[in-house]
């Protein structure tokens with residue numbers, strides 16, 4: 001994959017920050033649950049490292065805070081005069097899911113004040129991508145443009161926020177390019193976590209622009225505030241390239257600060273200030289610290305979830321409100337990141353689609369993985385539950401805690417492996433008796449008590465905290481299951497061009513073979529053939545990534561072939577004998 005690198009960064013110079021390996025987690029695959037949590041804590045703490053003297057902008061950089069203020073003021077203008085206006089949040093995968101979460105949350109705020117909703121979300125692949133992995137649409141810039149045009153038809157003013165953690169998704173590049181062509185209506189804002197010069201510079205089929213060239217034009221437009229870039233580096237991900245983790249957290253932090261500041265300026269006469277933004281950022285930093293202060297409790301969950309996955313059983317999140325949405329988001333990422341089956345990590349939300357307000361409505365007819373309500377859990381999951389499955393209750397004191405107690409009792413009849421993650425603010429004794437009941441039913445309870453006087457919206461802090469806990473649980477559990485090699489996604493799906501290039505790069509790194517050879521073997525694994533036909537070699541990446549949707553363990557198979565020179569058939573039987581991918585690969589790497 002090409003990136004326009006004009007300044008040589010310290011290490012892995014050809015890779016942007018979001019794709020680099022993090023030295024802090026080099027040995028995460030060999031670590032105990034408690035060391036895994038320590039490493040994740042160290043990685044998340046990196047988000048807030050100050051930038052003085054560094055090459056890259058960071059969250060606290062002057063430029064970042066200033067641009068956040070400018071964008072907040074644009075939002076304020078729209079909130080004060082919403083006629084014919086829209087604020088659109090768009091992204092692929094986790095970035096699109098967070099667009100949905102944020103848009104829904106801030107629309108809810110508006111409704112509470114009898115205002116019309118103004119936020120719209122776009123996710124590549126449509127609503128099914130909210131709860132399942134749909135990687136291919138990320139590569140389609142035309143689809144991005146079309147979906148934007150469709151929802152903005154007839155509008156006179158649109159603030160478009162394109163989120164691409166790696167500054168890489170063609171879907172978002174297409175939308176930004178469209179905005180730049182229509183500056184009379186559209187003001188584009190780009191959120192991502194690489195310096196601008198590291199934006200992806202790979203040719204996009206059918207387009208005259210790349211993500212990098214779009215970023216360069218945005219930088220030009222930014223000089224006259226016709227476009228905005230908010231792109232601090234937050235350090236490499238704990239699992240290389242897994243931007244659902246810090247990338248997702250930082251997206252949530254940045255946008256919540258910007259939108260909250262605009263809402264406060266519009267509805268509570270609190271002007272947008274530099275100091276206010278800074279203070280809000282500090283509140284998120286404190287939230288990360290507060291969360292990891294309970295590392296022991298998080299470790300217990302990681303250990304238990306890892307145990308469940310290791311014996312082929314499930315991790316099940318039973319959540320309430322927006323925390324449940326974060327659980328659904330976390331679960332949906334496990335397939336592309338770890339090659340997990342949808343049953344491995346499942347999320348359920350009270351009220352199901354009824355309360356979600358997603359634009360396409362209920363998706364239950366699409367298949368069992370789209371059954372996301374607690375009722376679906378009761379009908380399809382509960383009957384086969386046993387002690388090897390772990391169930392996590394995720395809620396706050398503002399939810400109907402008596403419902404939590406009821407559900408906890410039902411679960412407890414089937415499994416003792418029940419745990420709770422619970423948020424409350426200090427001085428709220430109302431739910432404490434019921435909470436005691438729940439704690440008695442659970443093997444462990446992570447009880448977060450937050451100071452109600454802290455700055456920032458408590459719900460936003462609870463959400464971030466929950467996201468960190470769940471990311472730790474699902475990542476840690478898959479690490480313990482052997483789904484990570486060093487700190488790489490060894491079983492990554494190659495279902496879009498970014499993942500395809502990531503896989504080729506990983507094969508090169510681990511096998512030491514040249515790129516063409518790695519790609520050749522990768523293709524053999526994708527198409528499940530021992531020899532590549534002309535038809536295959538003359539096809540483009542789009543076809544390869546399409547074919548990859550139907551195959552599993554592509555990268556492990558290719559790696560075994562590269563390291564041993566064996567056939568695909570032999571590689572398959574090797575992996576069958578040693579189904580723990582990390583060990584299957586480690587054995588051969590140690591021998592070679």
Ligand SMILES: O=P(O)(O)OC[C@@]1(O)O[C@H](CO)[C@@H](O)[C@@H]1O
Pocket residue numbers: 091092093094095135138163164165166167168169241242243244247333498
């Ligand atoms: O466009 P971005 O935000 O850089 O990347 C989006 C994405 O490819 O990356 C994530 C995981 O790596 C997925 O959620 C999603 O599909």
